Amino acid sequence: MAETSLVIPDLAGKAVLITGASTGIGAGLAAAFAAQGALVGLHYNASADKAEAVAAGIRAAGGTVVLVRADATESAQLERAVAETQAAFGRLDGLINNAGGMVGRRAYVDMDDAYYDAVMDLNARSVIAASRAAIPHLKVQGGFIINTTSIAARNGAGPGAGLYGSSKAFVSNVTRGMAKELIASGIRVNAVAPGVIETPFHERYSTEAQLKAMLATIPQARLGVVDDCVGAYLFLASAQLSGYIIGQTIEVNGGQLMP
Numbered sequence: 001m002a003e004t005s006l007v008i009p010d011l012a013g014k015a016v017l018i019t020g021a022s023t024g025i026g027a028g029l030a031a032a033f034a035a036q037g038a039l040v041g042l043h044y045n046a047s048a049d050k051a052e053a054v055a056a057g058i059r060a061a062g063g064t065v066v067l068v069r070a071d072a073t074e075s076a077q078l079e080r081a082v083a084e085t086q087a088a089f090g091r092l093d094g095l096i097n098n099a100g101g102m103v104g105r106r107a108y109v110d111m112d113d114a115y116y117d118a119v120m121d122l123n124a125r126s127v128i129a130a131s132r133a134a135i136p137h138l139k140v141q142g143g144f145i146i147n148t149t150s151i152a153a154r155n156g157a158g159p160g161a162g163l164y165g166s167s168k169a170f171v172s173n174v175t176r177g178m179a180k181e182l183i184a185s186g187i188r189v190n191a192v193a194p195g196v197i198e199t200p201f202h203e204r205y206s207t208e209a210q211l212k213a214m215l216a217t218i219p220q221a222r223l224g225v226v227d228d229c230v231g232a233y234l235f236l237a238s239a240q241l242s243g244y245i246i247g248q249t250i251e252v253n254g255g256q257l258m259p
Helices: 023-035 050-059 077-088 111-139 160-187 200-206 207-213 225-235
Strands: 015-018 040-043 064-067 094-098 144-146 187-194 249-253
Touching: 015 077, 015 187, 023 040, 023 050, 023 064, 023 144, 023 160, 040 050, 040 077, 040 160, 050 064, 064 077, 064 111, 064 225, 077 111, 094 111, 094 225, 111 144, 111 160, 144 225, 225 249
Parallel strands: 015 040, 015 094, 040 064, 094 144, 144 187, 187 249
Antiparallel strands: none
């Protein structure tokens, strides 16, 4: 990797596990952290081919990456993914809890227990499980946890996405709770809340009409892209840049929500 690509000196050599990193924001983060000289644990589940493609790009650019497969709804599998990443690099300095999804748009009146479990296990319990497994490793030398929440955590979400928004509100509050608890161990915890970002998430769950309606509410007059989000995560990962910032959520939404 070219030395000129290392613009945040204190990320080089740090081992970082990124969950949900085969596509979308997670894939962008994997490439970005590797470009900073970080050692990347790239977590994926169903999208093996896409994960391999992201990893191949990282390696071609001179970066270091290890693939770890786990179902994010299964705590034991996430714990194994954390252990595999730590074992591969001999250390773990950061965890980015990015795995998540809407599962499907469903009105509250149509929700059943199976749907509730699917949404909450993927978006909420996964954060607890991965963090719980990572904390003992992060305590060794200090480090960071960055959780991916959402604009939906604050605005109640769009039609049929209410439970998804509530699961992300859980993540936002867990971020504050973990930040208070873990800073004594040298672990900084923060979050990033993307707005409407053009990723496979919206390709799967949002119609063209829905995206146009969302676009009309964004002062910057465009939908976000993955690269719009990456800088916030790099900033929060760097103790040099954000060492006195804990329990905060950076909103990345083009002005759609200004809390």
